[in-house]
Amino acid sequence: MKVLVVDDDRVLADLVVFTLRRVGFEAIVADDATSALLRWAEDKPDLIVLDVNLPGKPGLQDGFAICKRIRSESDIPIILLTVRDDEEDIVTGLEIGADDYVLKPFSPRQLVARIHAVLRRAGTAGPTQPAKMSVEGLEFNPKLREVHLKNGTMRSLTALESVLLEVLMLNRGQVLTFDDLISDVWGPGGGSPEMLRQLVRRLRSKIELDPGNPYYIHNLQGIGYAFLLNR
Template structure:
């Protein structure tokens, strides 16, 4: 059985979340603050961490950073409804998802199951030849990605997002479709996709402020361009290929 680490200083929330997770068949460790969470994570590596953003002393963002330094453990953050900037920052430092308070414990369990199910599928990919587009080589079987021979340090979600875009070069894909295909979610905040695209651009683009590989197509979503094809798009005046592609959204 998977062990879930629940980190929340509110004992009522922690008890309710623990009860629902145990009812769904998970083992649960509980921590009331950041240092205790890090100790438990080191002693008994969890399959996933449910992490409250507002913790005494060391906040959830610091805990998430420290967890990410140790390895790619999935993290679902619990946040207050009005803390949009903090939610975005949480995604930028590596959280896989977030749930806003007050929340449905059943919804949280569904999110946990979705993240774990997707993570398992990503760790055991079907055999397929490496993808090679725009100087990037991505090998799902070996879980490796390089650009011009240089290794790229990608999270699991960034890796799968890049793989999906590279499989469909030149095709504009909506954020809703990316959320379904890459995250396996039928619902959720689309800023999750936006933030991951921004992080991915920072790792694969020569100039992330002027992306040439992952283009924004206004009103649609994103398109992965092969460099020489991108020049052809611009010359033809295709919508979303010049000024529209220069700004992230």
């Protein structure tokens, strides 16, 4: 997941880029309109974080101009960075197509959270989902979010249960650490071991014929979980 950060404030841009990379995003920087458009065209980012105030001609080379230009050709998610209390800017930005805005000053964590929210709303396309996945009498349809069990029953899964099951089935026979699973399900920087435990329990209650003696999802104490270890 690649993010283009457009800001002429070097220190701030560095901090944002560092934070984004730290939680797993690719991040690239542009510091004016020209290089922003060039980066957008060549690096094909998945989201743009765009400062409103940029060097160059106001109205022609500021953040709004870039946003407008990109919107004429693309639906890419755009988050505007603007100065506190400038509500007129906010309205203008949303009108020309920005998806969200963040007020300066802000903390990088706040920005990361906002990026996640925008990406969720945009429903970003991940790798092509397989139509169905079948293993050991368990048939899972990610699109419909339902599983058919060995005994013929069908269970519907929630969104998070689906994500977890897909991650586990795609990596069956391997041990996935708690951190790996948490990152894969909730995204960089999200989730917690407690949340994962609960999700595993909920998923087990739907797919295991005997949840007290799980057949599919195995725990390795202190390490993580595995789906159908070879045994």
